[in-house]
Amino acid sequence: MTAELLAFVSAFALVFAVELPDKTMVATLVLTTRYQGLPVFTGVSVAFMVHVTVAALFGGALRLLPGALVTGVVALLFGIGAYLLLREGFAPVRDGAEDASRQGAGPVSFTRAALTSFGVLFAAELGDASQLATVGLAARWGEPLAVGLGSFAALAAVAGVAVLVGHKVRARIDPRLLHRVSGIAFAVFAVAAAVRTFA
Template sequence: MFSPTVIAVVFGVIFLAELPDKTALASLMLGTRYRAGYVFAGVAAAFVVHVALAIAAGSLLHLLPHRWVQGVVGLLFLGGAAMLLLSKGEDEEEVRPPASQSFWKVAGAGFTLILVAEFGDLTQIMTANLAARYGDPVSVAIGAVLGLWAVAALGIFGGQFLMKRVPLSLITKVAAAVMVVLAGVSLYEAIAG
């Protein structure tokens, strides 16, 4: 059985915690480059795994060395920023038409990016804590997954909307700059402890 109250509370907490996080940025970038439905399928699947891991191993996440997790996340952000800046020349501003993109390739990219970037993230730890607090893993899982999916959908479809109004080169440069800042914050936390 599940509790609608717990689902609503967890949804609100996770949605608000994830909204300013890297997931919205990653989803936005994927949404500007690929078919939205394909991206969402991969991202949604990654979040199901993300939440299942949080619920199943919630107490163990607190035992992971925070410095190592932040260091890896910081390096992943730097790598992502480098990939964004180096992947296309200025003369290649066109995005391939969605019809030429494989569902499995796009969904797999979204799945991998989110699964790796979100491992040990605040929302995963919060989900584990909420599951322990409420003693209702099913309700917590439903609320957390729905909250994460809502943020991803906003990012993906926001990316599609943005592409119609802003040049891809500008979006890429801004996203890379944000990733460098996030990398700096993560690396600082890894070093400072």
């Protein structure tokens, strides 16, 4: 398997696991209960594209710094991600989608629904675990394009699941368990990067 393909698969798998139970899924689900699916998917996809591009470029730029500094930054990013995910994984279950799901899709233009969806997800994803993962993986693999594409594909897939399946998926998957598993994965990556920093 080439480095580019491995970077793509790693980014896709990690970001998909992180975002499936996260606010990205919930926010997209809630937006879909209020607007038509296509403009929601379009808006959130553009928001993801902007975030992933910035994160992948930043991660690629980190490779220009000394190796120990890069692995230290990567360890810090994954450590922060692990903390955020584990905090969510052990938090009490919040119930925000049910009230919104009682409201039907309103008569809103495609453009307005897409722009609203873009704004909501753009704000929600700032500094999110998936963005930290994208930066960390781009710095680790030195393949920002492959990592960026993998992260974007994962985010788009999560949004697609939310739009197509909606609350049924959320009812069948325990989001806290996925947060815990993802948080442990982030912690392992943080420890591995920290070991490389001080080795």
